[in-house]
Amino acid sequence: MEPVYLYDTTLRDGTQGENINFSAQEKIKIARRLDAFGFHYIEGGWPGSNPKDQEFFELARQEDFQNAKLVAFGATRKPGVRAAEDGNLRALINSGTPAVAVFGKTWDLHVDLLGTTMDENLAMIRDTVAFLKAKGKEVIYDAEHFFDGYRDNREYALKTLKTAADAGAEFIVLCDTNGGTLSFDLESALADVSKFFAVENRGFDVRLGIHTHNDCGLAVANTISAVRSGAVMVQGTINGYGERCGNADLTTIVPILAAKMGIPCVTEENLAKLRRLSRFVSETANMIPLNSRPFVGRSAFAHKGGIHVSAIRKDTRAYEQMDPEMVGNQRRVLISDLSGKSNVEYKAREMGIKIGGNGVDSRGIVSRIKEMEQEGYQFDVADGSFKVLMEKLTDQFVPTFDLESFRVTIEKDKDKPCSAHATIKISVGDQQEITAAEGMGPVSALDNALRKALAKFYRGIDAMHLVDFKVRVIDGRVGTAAKVRVLIESRDEDRIWSTIGVSEDIIEASWQALADSFQYRLNAPEMEQEQQVTKERKVG
Numbered sequence: 001m002e003p004v005y006l007y008d009t010t011l012r013d014g015t016q017g018e019n020i021n022f023s024a025q026e027k028i029k030i031a032r033r034l035d036a037f038g039f040h041y042i043e044g045g046w047p048g049s050n051p052k053d054q055e056f057f058e059l060a061r062q063e064d065f066q067n068a069k070l071v072a073f074g075a076t077r078k079p080g081v082r083a084a085e086d087g088n089l090r091a092l093i094n095s096g097t098p099a100v101a102v103f104g105k106t107w108d109l110h111v112d113l114l115g116t117t118m119d120e121n122l123a124m125i126r127d128t129v130a131f132l133k134a135k136g137k138e139v140i141y142d143a144e145h146f147f148d149g150y151r152d153n154r155e156y157a158l159k160t161l162k163t164a165a166d167a168g169a170e171f172i173v174l175c176d177t178n179g180g181t182l183s184f185d186l187e188s189a190l191a192d193v194s195k196f197f198a199v200e201n202r203g204f205d206v207r208l209g210i211h212t213h214n215d216c217g218l219a220v221a222n223t224i225s226a227v228r229s230g231a232v233m234v235q236g237t238i239n240g241y242g243e244r245c246g247n248a249d250l251t252t253i254v255p256i257l258a259a260k261m262g263i264p265c266v267t268e269e270n271l272a273k274l275r276r277l278s279r280f281v282s283e284t285a286n287m288i289p290l291n292s293r294p295f296v297g298r299s300a301f302a303h304k305g306g307i308h309v310s311a312i313r314k315d316t317r318a319y320e321q322m323d324p325e326m327v328g329n330q331r332r333v334l335i336s337d338l339s340g341k342s343n344v345e346y347k348a349r350e351m352g353i354k355i356g357g358n359g360v361d362s363r364g365i366v367s368r369i370k371e372m373e374q375e376g377y378q379f380d381v382a383d384g385s386f387k388v389l390m391e392k393l394t395d396q397f398v399p400t401f402d403l404e405s406f407r408v409t410i411e412k413d414k415d416k417p418c419s420a421h422a423t424i425k426i427s428v429g430d431q432q433e434i435t436a437a438e439g440m441g442p443v444s445a446l447d448n449a450l451r452k453a454l455a456k457f458y459r460g461i462d463a464m465h466l467v468d469f470k471v472r473v474i475d476g477r478v479g480t481a482a483k484v485r486v487l488i489e490s491r492d493e494d495r496i497w498s499t500i501g502v503s504e505d506i507i508e509a510s511w512q513a514l515a516d517s518f519q520y521r522l523n524a525p526e527m528e529q530e531q532q533v534t535k536e537r538k539v540g
Contacts, residue, residue: 003264004257005171005233006250007041007140007209008034010281011056012073013247014237015045019287024055026284028063034238035068037277038270041140041233043071043101048091057095071140072097076104076128079116083131093135100132103142103175106160107149118156122163129167140233141169142211147181150189158196165197171209171233176222179215179245183225190229209233212248214240219248224256227263238281239293251278252294255327268326275328288468288489289496295327298496303343304334304380310342334380341366353390360393368393375502376474376483382500384490384520385513391523400522401426401454403515408442408507420445428457443469443510450518463492464521471506488513492521 011027014020022030027044034042044060045053060070072095077086092100104125105111111121125141132139141164143149149157161172174193176186190208197206210226210233212219223234234257240249251274257263258271278296282289291299301324303309311318316331324330333346341362348355348362355362369379369389379386391397404425412418422445423436435453439445447466455461468489473482486501486509497520501512 002232004227004231005040005209006038006254006265007043007071007233007235008039008238008250009043009073009211009235009247010034010237010241012043012045012053013235013243014241016243017241017246020241020285022284024052024059027056028059030238030281030284031060031063031065031068031070033277033280035065036270037067037273038266039068041071041099042068043073043235044095044097046073047095048074048088054091057097061096069099069138070097071099071101073101073103076102076124077131079114079120079124083127086128089128089131092132093137097137099138099140101140101142101173102128102132103144104128104160104164105145106143106157106175107145108153108156109148110145122160125160125163126167129164129169133168139169140171140173140209141165142173142175144175145177146174147176147186147189148178150192151185154192158193161193162197165206171207173209173211173233173235174226174231175211176213176219177211179213179219181212181218181222182216183218183221186222187225187229190226190231194230207232209235211235213242214245214247214249217245219246220252220256223248223253224261227257227261239278239287239290241281241285241287249293251296255295255322259322259326271326272328283491296329298332300324301329302332302334306342309333309346313342313346332383334383344369347386348390348394351387351390353387353394353396355394365390365393376485377500377502378485378487379500381487382498382513382516384497384499385501385516388499388516388519398523400519401428401457403511404432406446406449406511408446410442422446422449424449424453426450426453428454431457433457442507443514446507446511447514450514454518454522458522461522464490464518465492466517467491467496469510471509474502484509486510486513488517490517490521497521 011030015022031042031044044056047054047057057072072092074088074092077083077089083089105114105121108118111118129139129141143161146157165172208231210223210231212222227234234253236248236250236253238250240246254266254274255271257265275296279289291297294300301320303312303319308319312320333343344362344365388397404427406422406424408420408422410418410420420439420442425432425434433453433456435449437445437448437452439448451461466488470487472485474485475482483502483504484506487498489496489498499513499516499520501509503509
């Protein structure tokens, strides 16, 4: 089967998404990871549009990519300007990349909006591709708004593709720029394009690519349909980042191609790095990972119902589409009031917790969990707190610190925002520590104070940080006396975990979740060697 070329445009098109921004140095780090994963093309940016992208390409000259061709992106020459005199095209040449991607107008509507003629637009496409080819570049031609242009003026849209191909473009990429094309219309259009080039019989094959957006929620489906219809290059972004509703998500497309369709595009070894790549990009972008993201999300292989868990213990195919390890993910069993013995026993084995040694069996644990969920706890979204609870119920909990007391004060001046101050007293072994810290709010101040105190006893505590904080009123009928549920999500370099607290007092509920988060992290196996023996402090 013919391989499919993977073309990543996270560093260019992905940064057009809201709240997505990378420095030039961050783009280099992401490019290294994309190359190591096995992408064939990495689009680095538009060197003619901004200084940051120019800096990226300068830094990229020092890189030695093993798998990927770096691509600079730009537009066809301007109307009435010779290609050799166009500043944008000169920037593409000066970027030093082996390949370039240029987009041109395919939709007659956009030709009118550009203020030029249909014939001049064709000349712009022809001159641009020919100029770049003469400079030794591999040219990827992006037919912008192709499917809209094809719908409104088929003859002209196809003529633009033929012009780019005749000028020497290696790939003709059909772009669903507005993201409004339906899959069956896309398949019909690709069949017509393939037939059109076959009839032309120009003596060489035209390699088609696909670039889709997700405005109808069809970006991945349309990409797969295009591959089935003959496209051999797929463009997209990691995690689907991009303008408006985003681009086609490569973290979904790649496993479908490689694992589901058996199309050569990435090795099995590299496919197993997919989840880590997804997390690395989201961390660099400072975006919270989407739990429900197919293949790589935390919930992609999560099981909650007791019947489901009982079944996957016998045969994982019962409720899983594939082995999660194929994409670097892992199976998760959730705990809730829907859980049975199977859920608890599975989780205990997963966490290395022995059940029954103190007379508490799985039925007793299930009963206690259901009681706590009745009180407002929700353990299916708080795996960290569940582990701490299981250890406590089975007498296997080893506290890394004990709270002696804390005090939180909030100060509000007339013309200034609130400020919070926290003082905390904890004990670690036979040593006590009292610290104080400020924060943007009471929980922030408490977090800062606890972190400051624990830093005296544990190395590496700074690698852990809070990602998300949520508060929900459980039953609002009693007004301000209602219980609140606090969920805290924390992460380090390798994982994300959640903890929960429930109380009528929001500070108390926050403390429960915060304390569980630190207890969970500090009890991790790799932290056992991180504790500084208090004797060292005494000696020092």
